[in-house]
Amino acid sequence: MTEHGDPYGHGDVPRGLCEALGVPTEEFISTVGLFRRVHVHHSEGEWWGSGEPLQVLIGVSGDSEAVVASPKFEWSGQELLLHAADPDPAQRNEQLDRQLNEITKKRRKAFRYCRQCRTVTAPEHRNTGPDICDSCAARNGTVF
Numbered sequence: 001m002t003e004h005g006d007p008y009g010h011g012d013v014p015r016g017l018c019e020a021l022g023v024p025t026e027e028f029i030s031t032v033g034l035f036r037r038v039h040v041h042h043s044e045g046e047w048w049g050s051g052e053p054l055q056v057l058i059g060v061s062g063d064s065e066a067v068v069a070s071p072k073f074e075w076s077g078q079e080l081l082l083h084a085a086d087p088d089p090a091q092r093n094e095q096l097d098r099q100l101n102e103i104t105k106k107r108r109k110a111f112r113y114c115r116q117c118r119t120v121t122a123p124e125h126r127n128t129g130p131d132i133c134d135s136c137a138a139r140n141g142t143v144f
């Protein structure tokens with residue numbers, strides 16, 4: 001049991017979000033999936049993200065409206081800032097599922113396998129070339 005009384009032990013299940021969407025937590029997990037808390041730069045709402053690398057965002061605005069968005073990263077010096085791009089009011093049920101799938105599909109198109117470590121890599125971690133991740137580039141001697 002977590003502090004939210006979640007029987008599945010998924011402590012990150014967005015309770016406030018489930019309330020904004022009007023769905024029980026269990027239903028959220030079984031239909032929408034598992035999300036974890038993420039920090040969106042300069043945002044007043046609360047946000048959760050899903051996927052590794054991050055593929056989709058869902059949030060609750062200050063006035064308790066559920067919103068979906070695409071994760072967009074921006075480097076600020078050595079810090080990687082997350083932005084919620086193209087936010088849209090979250091639909092309900094199957095439409096929400098479709099919304100999330102569309103965002104996910106678009107984001108995945110930008111993923112590449114690193115040619116050295118074969119890890120799926122998002123564009124924000126391929127700063128030296130389209131098919132090499134930053135970790136491998138650093139091992140190869142690139143200084144960021």
Ligand SMILES: [Zn+2]
Nearest residue numbers: 114117133136
């Ligand atoms: Zn690599």
